[in-house]
Amino acid sequence: MSPVDPLARPEELLRRVYAYVAYRVHDRNEAEDITGETFVRAVRYRDRYDSRQGEPIAWLLGIARRCIYDASLRPRQVSADSEPAVGGDLEGEVVSRVTLASALTALSPSDRDLIALRYGADLSTREIAGVLEMRPGSVDVALSRARSRLKELLESDLIHEQAPARKIADERL
């Protein structure tokens, strides 16, 4: 049994895990469901956490990735009142956040995963490499390409045309 409690700082972990999941699924309700399921599993299996295998955030993100995959296997229920997870209530930023959410949706799942790990979970390159089992150099290259594609999507007028169709397909992973 590990003597280290991986959930010793739950507030910070919750923000990082939720941001990662929200960047991945783009639906607030679904992001909350997956994040809640992630922490339920984390509480259940917290005794199995081994600090030698990595930081608690990496352990939690591993659970979150599994939860996202499990959610992708279930039939998706699109509610009428669903709203983008990447967004808030500030009126001045609504347009930009919707645009960013649409651009993220248009990305490939791997690019979106990299963006979510880097800017949602706020992981370092080395931590991302540990989660994705990649070399740090490869992570940097892949992340740079993902940013370039996201930039192209944001500059393009195709975001509005492609996003709704690709969103459903990509979120199924």
Add this chain to the structure above:
Amino acid sequence: MARFWQRGKDRPIEQLLRANRPEPRDEFAASVLSQVTDAPAPVAPRRTGSPRRFALALALTVVALGLAGVLGGITAATAGLGGIAHVATKAVTPSHTQSTTVKTTSSKNETNKGGKSGDNNGDKDDLSQKGHDNDGDDDDSGDHDGDHHQYKVGVCHWANHKYVLIFVSPQGAANHLKHHSQDKLPVNGHC
């Protein structure tokens, strides 16, 4: 949309992503945190037992080594004392026994010789015991073992026109002097 992006395209993409980072709702965060905090934290394994077990093992090792050392010392001392006793016994007992044996043997021989010579010719008996002929002509003077002649008496025996120093028992010497008129006792060990 294009107008939004034109407005913000100078911003780095990273800054845009960080600025629009999703944040959980307060209600949702509170519910998740309550689940986490209500759950019992994992119990750290007791590590105090390890030093205790180590101390116990160390103490047992020291005791075992001490016992081994003490027992080894006792064993070595016992072996040493046994060796000394053995040497002392060997040094004392054999000499005493040997001298006794010699005396006993000599006495026995002397007794037997005396008994026999009492009935027979002691000269012949003495010579026959030494493996010589009974005529006394053999040279017996070469056998001058100190132990062997310890209780014998030298006699100058006349044989072949000369005196030969022989050693016989006192009774044999007396018989020699009695039956051989020319025999005599040596003077200063010489005939």
